[in-house]
Amino acid sequence: MRDVAVIGVGMQKWGELWEKSARDIFVESALLAMDDAGVERIDSMYVGSMSPGIFSAQEHLESVLADYLGAKHIPATRVESACASGGLAFRLAFMDVASGMSDVVLAGGIEKMTDVSGGEATHALATAADMMWEGYSGVTFPGLYAMMAVAHMDRYGTKREQLAEVAVKNHANGFLNERAQFRMKITVDDVLNSVKVADPLNILDCSPITDGAAAVVLMPLEMAKKLKRSGAKVIGSGHATDTIALHGREDMTALKAVSEAAKRAYAMAGKRPQDIQLAEVHDCFTIAEIVVSESLGFFEAGQGGPAVERGETARGGRIPINASGGLKSKGHPVGATGIAQIVELVEQLRGAAGPRQVKNARVGLAQNMGGSGGSCLVHILEVM
Amino acid sequence: MRDVAVIGVGMQKWGELWEKSARDIFVESALLAMDDAGVERIDSMYVGSMSPGIFSAQEHLESVLADYLGAKHIPATRVESACASGGLAFRLAFMDVASGMSDVVLAGGIEKMTDVSGGEATHALATAADMMWEGYSGVTFPGLYAMMAVAHMDRYGTKREQLAEVAVKNHANGFLNERAQFRMKITVDDVLNSVKVADPLNILDCSPITDGAAAVVLMPLEMAKKLKRSGAKVIGSGHATDTIALHGREDMTALKAVSEAAKRAYAMAGKRPQDIQLAEVHDCFTIAEIVVSESLGFFEAGQGGPAVERGETARGGRIPINASGGLKSKGHPVGATGIAQIVELVEQLRGAAGPRQVKNARVGLAQNMGGSGGSCLVHILEVM
Numbered sequence: 001m002r003d004v005a006v007i008g009v010g011m012q013k014w015g016e017l018w019e020k021s022a023r024d025i026f027v028e029s030a031l032l033a034m035d036d037a038g039v040e041r042i043d044s045m046y047v048g049s050m051s052p053g054i055f056s057a058q059e060h061l062e063s064v065l066a067d068y069l070g071a072k073h074i075p076a077t078r079v080e081s082a083c084a085s086g087g088l089a090f091r092l093a094f095m096d097v098a099s100g101m102s103d104v105v106l107a108g109g110i111e112k113m114t115d116v117s118g119g120e121a122t123h124a125l126a127t128a129a130d131m132m133w134e135g136y137s138g139v140t141f142p143g144l145y146a147m148m149a150v151a152h153m154d155r156y157g158t159k160r161e162q163l164a165e166v167a168v169k170n171h172a173n174g175f176l177n178e179r180a181q182f183r184m185k186i187t188v189d190d191v192l193n194s195v196k197v198a199d200p201l202n203i204l205d206c207s208p209i210t211d212g213a214a215a216v217v218l219m220p221l222e223m224a225k226k227l228k229r230s231g232a233k234v235i236g237s238g239h240a241t242d243t244i245a246l247h248g249r250e251d252m253t254a255l256k257a258v259s260e261a262a263k264r265a266y267a268m269a270g271k272r273p274q275d276i277q278l279a280e281v282h283d284c285f286t287i288a289e290i291v292v293s294e295s296l297g298f299f300e301a302g303q304g305g306p307a308v309e310r311g312e313t314a315r316g317g318r319i320p321i322n323a324s325g326g327l328k329s330k331g332h333p334v335g336a337t338g339i340a341q342i343v344e345l346v347e348q349l350r351g352a353a354g355p356r357q358v359k360n361a362r363v364g365l366a367q368n369m370g371g372s373g374g375s376c377l378v379h380i381l382e383v384m
Numbered sequence: 385m386r387d388v389a390v391i392g393v394g395m396q397k398w399g400e401l402w403e404k405s406a407r408d409i410f411v412e413s414a415l416l417a418m419d420d421a422g423v424e425r426i427d428s429m430y431v432g433s434m435s436p437g438i439f440s441a442q443e444h445l446e447s448v449l450a451d452y453l454g455a456k457h458i459p460a461t462r463v464e465s466a467c468a469s470g471g472l473a474f475r476l477a478f479m480d481v482a483s484g485m486s487d488v489v490l491a492g493g494i495e496k497m498t499d500v501s502g503g504e505a506t507h508a509l510a511t512a513a514d515m516m517w518e519g520y521s522g523v524t525f526p527g528l529y530a531m532m533a534v535a536h537m538d539r540y541g542t543k544r545e546q547l548a549e550v551a552v553k554n555h556a557n558g559f560l561n562e563r564a565q566f567r568m569k570i571t572v573d574d575v576l577n578s579v580k581v582a583d584p585l586n587i588l589d590c591s592p593i594t595d596g597a598a599a600v601v602l603m604p605l606e607m608a609k610k611l612k613r614s615g616a617k618v619i620g621s622g623h624a625t626d627t628i629a630l631h632g633r634e635d636m637t638a639l640k641a642v643s644e645a646a647k648r649a650y651a652m653a654g655k656r657p658q659d660i661q662l663a664e665v666h667d668c669f670t671i672a673e674i675v676v677s678e679s680l681g682f683f684e685a686g687q688g689g690p691a692v693e694r695g696e697t698a699r700g701g702r703i704p705i706n707a708s709g710g711l712k713s714k715g716h717p718v719g720a721t722g723i724a725q726i727v728e729l730v731e732q733l734r735g736a737a738g739p740r741q742v743k744n745a746r747v748g749l750a751q752n753m754g755g756s757g758g759s760c761l762v763h764i765l766e767v768m
Contacts, residue, residue, distance in 0.1 A: 051437045051443050052511075053435045057515050059434055060466035060513075062625065063625050063626070063758030064758075066625045067626075073626065077463055078464045080462045081444065081461065101385075101483075130448065240458070241457060241460045242451075248451065371444050374444055374447030
């Protein structure tokens with residue numbers, strides 16, 4: 001297997017992009033990534049998108065997108081793993097280059113979520129849960145994560161305010177990110193006083209509905225060095241699944257797909273949790289970031305809440321988490337999220353993250369998961 | 385890259401399986417394939433499914449299926465390329481083993497199409513076309529293929545009866561396949577007198593709506609030989625896209641994604657069209673088989689119609705096409721079709737196809753395409 005580098009990233013402002021189609025949004029980001037990489041053609045393409053069939057009445061997306069990108073006849077693949085679709089597209093692009101099958105590969109993610117009603121969007125997102133047992137009983141995602149929050153608070157004494165601190169930190173970071181959907185600073189009181197969604201989670205504990213895309217370009221590390229491209233080296237890739245339904249798990253206060261995927265990525269990279277200097281993690285709800293930070297091994301079980309309260313995950317802390325603003329502030333176009341995490345890591349490892357720059361970051365981790373943790377992708381990148 | 389073998393296949397009878405869920409159908413085929421392969425566990429899994437979100441209100445399918453298969457925590461990937469989803473799952477499983485990332489990999493396909501109304505199924509299938517330009521203008525798939533048929537008849541003099549001969553041949557083959565949805569012999573008159581769908585195509589020119597799954601198990605060829613497993617060697621894999629919309633193509637009487645994917649597969653395999661001794665091709669409509677047989681290089685442009693009329697593609701002909709019964713008789717659960725083609729090739733190359741057996745077959749080709757040819761996968765298998 002060959003060493004692989006990410007040498008181009010592309011992403012535009014996320015939000016409610018009613019004036020643009022899914023294909024337009026994707027192509028804009030893909031062309032930005034190709035420009036950044038200094039390549040005029042790609043050998044193959046992987047696109048993560050969760051539910052274009054329900055959101056946009058358009059499946060067969062990889063054919064549409066390769067066509068509109070002008071990359072006619074390339075092998076193109078759409079993958080879906082609910083909210084982890086982007087991370088999965090990145091992993092397959094990595095495999096494609098590492099195996100020697102392709103040289104220049106684009107990995108992208110896209111979701112256009114605001115062309116349907118809120119009820120339809122909630123339905124589409126619920127199809128990431130076990131519809132037969134969870135969905136048809138009436139539980140949607142805020143409810144699933146609320147159950148995890150209650151269990152975590154009960155077992156470890158995690159405080160309501162600690163959940164709020166995740167949102168406060170991520171909005172403070174996202175305030176500095178010009179591509180974020182919600183660039184506003186918030187306080188713990190704002191979170192606690194915002195409208196209730198599923199007890200104990202309020203609206204400011206939840207990531208939003210977003211239109212957006214992101215794209216990156218990968219090539220063999222040797223080729224990138226020869227062509228004098230800047231970027232980051234992919235040193236670890238881990239992928240795991242778990243029971244689709246929460247009730248099938250032994251423990252609702254930890255995420256086994258996350259710890260398994262992380263174990264595989266750490267092993268491939270030859271790194272331990274304490275070697276990671278910044279992380280982009282899947283904060284679809286505030287409780288998710290806390291549980292994930294424990295399942296990744298950054299903190300002992302039950303210590304994720306106190307850690308965020310002490311500022312350990314802030315930009316200047318011991319292990320900065322979601323310097324980009326995370327899903328919470330940046331937005332969460334589900335299929336694009338996993339790729340946007342890679343965009344942030346590459347910019348940080350290049351030292352090009354501007355006001356969001358994490359000092360001396362040499363190794364970064366991206367963690368992207370589907371549903372309530374039924375699937376997870378973990379990638380580790382290092383400066384080239 | 386390592387040599388790869390398919391050493392297990394699984395498929396049950398296809399049809400209207402109202403008493404079973406998508407997950408049940410998939411797991412049955414997956415367990416059959418694992419039993420046939422003599423393996424008790426798999427390292428990873430790829431599943432092709434076109435639109436479980438619309439057909440079954442269930443995305444995040446790879447997590448559901450890995451869970452219900454009891455393969456907890458494995459990396460599992462769902463891919464979608466409309467009706468080519470199964471072929472794409474097979475290609476990624478092949479890459480996974482060839483690259484050395486995994487040893488024992490399951491590739492499966494599933495579509496549960498009869499739990500929604502006929503109108504909803506037609507909508508779901510239409511999302512494989514360019515919804516923005518084709519779908520919203522009211523054209524669905526019989527209409528798209530009817531336009532190709534009219535163009536082919538106009539340019540090459542292809543006769544209406546020659547289209548019918550494709551259906552007659554495939555039903556004669558499917559009559560011998562106990563897993564086929566429609567096991568009935570038909571005549572040219574039956575086809576010509578069946579109800580009109582989109583001129584010149586009648587209902588007996590169209591593949592049906594089907595519930596079904598199929599699965600195969602791959603491992604490195606060396607390992608398969610050491611373990612004395614029987615099966616077939618994968619010697620070529622080609623993948624290509626084309627414009628999603630018919631109106632974007634220079635020529636409506638040929639399929640460029642098919643010829644490009646075939647060129648790549650032939651090059652990898654070191655084979656020419658005349659080296660292929662049997663083929664499973666994507667006869668979603670009778671005209672599709674004729675055009676595909678030309679784009680694969682089996683016949684000159686315009687000679688596909690006369691060839692089927694002369695019996696060259698019958699089981700005892702020069703190049704037997706769709707000995708399984710094809711999509712036409714066997715059924716077309718869209719995500720499963722590409723895998724079912726591999727199932728047929730492996731059974732034929734093992735000499736285990738019973739009454740459908742093609743004599744002395746040593747090299748077989750499978751061609752699976754999405755929509756009106758916006759994507760195509762071609763695989764070439766050889767006896768081990």
